[in-house]
Amino acid sequence: MAQHESNTKLIWQVFGFLSLVTIIEVILGIIKPHSLHFNNFLGTSLLNWIFIILTLVKAAGIMWYFMHMNHERKNFVNSIVLPLIILIPYLVALLLVEGTYLYDTLTPYVNWKY
Secondary structure, three states, X not given: OOOOOOOHHHHHHHHHHHHHHHHHHHHHHHHOOHHHHOOEEOOEEHHHHHHHHHHHHHXXXXXXXXXXXXXXXXXXXXXXXXXXXXXXXXXXXXXXXXXXXXXXXXXXXXXXXX
C-alpha cells in the first residue's frame, strides 16, 4: 500500500514566496520611488517594468505549483510554457507601443493630471 506524502511544508513555502512578492509589489506601489517612477526605459518607467516582471514571476509560480506543472512531462510543459514566453512579451510590447502612441496623439485634447 502506498504511503501518502504530506505537502504542507511545500504549500507554506509557496504561500510565503507569493506573499513576499505581493508585499514587495504593494510597498513599491505605495512608496513609488522617484528614481524608478520617473525613469523611462523601453516605453515605460522602471517601476512598471518591475511590476510586470514580479507579476510574471507570481504567475509562473502559481502555474508551476498549483497547476502541478512540476509533475508533468517535459514536452507537455514546454508546449504550454514556450508559447507564453513568446506571447506575453509580445503583448507587453504591443501595449506599450499603442499606449505611447495614444498618449502622444491625445495629449493636446486630454488633461492627464488625475
